[in-house]
Structure formats: structure tokens, C-alpha cells
Amino acid sequence: MRRSAIRVFAGLVVMFATGVARADEASPTAESLFQEARNLVDAGRYAEACPKLEQSQKLDPAVGTQFNLADCYEHIGRTATAHALFAEVARIARAAGKFEREKSAKERAAALEPRLARVDVRVDAPAPGLEVEIDGAAFDLKSAGAVPIDPGAHKVRARAPNRVAWESDLDAVEGRTTLLVVPALVDPTPKVAPAEAPSGLSTQRSIALAAFGVGVAGVIVGAIGGAIALSKNAAAEEACPKDIYQFRCPTEEGASAWTSATSAGTVSTVGFIVGGVALAGAGVLWITAPSRKTRVGTSLTGVIVEGTF
Secondary structure: OHHHHHHHHHHHHHHHHHHHHHHHHHOOOHHHHHHHHHHHHHOOOHHHHHHHHHHHHHHOOOHHHHHHHHHHHHHOOOHHHHHHHHHHHHHHHHHOOOHHHHHHHHHHHHHHHHHOEEEEEEEOOOOOOOEEEEOOEEEOOOOOOOEEEOOEEEEEEEEOOOOOOEEEEEEEOOOOEEEEEEOOOOOOOOOOOOOOOOOOOOHHHHHHHHHHHHHHHHHHHHHHHHHHHHHHHHHHHHHOOEOOOOEOOOOHHHHHHHHHHHHHHHHHHHHHHHHHHHHHHHHHHHHHOOOOEEEEEEOOOOOEEEEEO
């Protein structure tokens, strides 16, 4: 029984050891990845070599691997990334006393300087908490002047608390500086201008319109009164024949017709006078009224419509 247990335990140990060995064989090492990358570089297949060098550097950081990675980035056009890596290699090599490696890295970085694409980011109106990202990576807004960036297309995004995010495309060109202007981010809260009078008219012009209405009514009353006066006057003259000296009204109906004609004439006269005065006053008030501006309001785009009348 005791021997059986020992045999089982020994078998488990062998199986575990075999499994670990196979796992080690299946997992690439930093050295194997580096060698694979070097073979790809020798074949001119830099796009395939760079990811292997990246992985090798993550598994076992080494200044030699970093130098080769910078060289690989340069060959696939990522000049800004290559320049930064060469500068970092020079710094590390100097600290480690590897002066030949430092010199070589500095020379490679200097050779890339004229080819670098750069971006100059400017902000119209910085909002509190403003953040700018290029391809998802935070951009340091405190950096002075143009900053190196890999050539090609990039996505830019600006955001800030309580503001509408802004996005744009950036096309960086090798050897040139691209100006990127971040506009003022819009406050999403709608802003409405103070309300004006519903008619949009000033008080003086409102009075002018009222006076115009009175004037029109007066003219209408005058016209109606004039028509009645003419009618009554004809009836009165028929009932009350006149001579050179006087009217003679032999009947009560004739006298009443003459009185009605006189009253209608008076109403017509007063109506025309009141209407004329009101119309003249309305015209003066309208012409002399000061103009005023009306602010229609603002939208999320910040557009304000103004008018003068």
C-alpha cells in the first residue's frame, strides 16, 4: 500500500514536470523573440519585426533591444517614436558607461531631426479641466512650441467638464509643422436672450399704431356721417322749399329732416377732423420712434441672430 502511494506520487511529479517543460517550450522567450525579429529585419520585413521586438523588450528590457526597436520604427516611418527611443537609449547608455552605444544613438537621433513631423497645438479659450488627446494618448498642453509626432493620420479629441467634446482629424507630414487650433468648447446649457415685447415694437410705435386705428375709425365715421347728411339734406329741401331769404317748413316732418341733416353733417365734420389729426399723429410717432435691436437667442453652436427695425 505504501509502495503504491509512492508510485502514484512519483507519477504525478513526472507529469507536472513534463507539463511545465512543455509550457516553457510553448512560451517564447525574450531571446527567441529577439532572434526572430532579427531574422525578419534581415529579410526587410520590418513591419513584422517591430511587434516581436516590442514583446521582447517587455519580457526582458535591454538597451540593445531598445536600440533595435528604434531602428525598426524608423524603417516603418514612425520617425518621432524612433527619435524618442534613440534619445532614451543614449541617456541609458551614458548612465551605464556604454559610451559607444550612447554616441551611436545620438547620431541616429540627430539624423532624424530634419525629417520629423511636428504639431503645434493652440487653444482658443481654455476651459477648466481641458484635456487634449491624440490617438487616445494625453497631449501635454504645457509643452512649448511644436512637438514631434509620427507622420500620417491622427485622431484628435478635446474635452472638459460640462462642455461638449470636440473631435478632429490631423494629417502630420514628414518634415513639416502642422498647426492644430482647438476651438472654445461649447457649454451644452442653452442660453436664451431676455424676452422682448411679443410684437417686438417699442412703446412709442405701439401708441402710433393705436393712433392710426383711431384715425381710420374717425375717417370712416366722417364718411358715413357725410353720406347720411347728404341724404337728410335732400329730404329737408324737398319738404322745406327755400327762397332767397329763408326756409319755410310747413310740416313737422320737414323740420325734423332738416335737423337730422344738420346733426349728421356735424358728426361727419368732427369725424374727419379727429381722423385726420389721429392719422397725422400716428405718422409722426412712427417716424420719430427710436430703433431697437432684438436678440433672437443662442443655440448650442453659439450663433446669435440680431435685427434692427
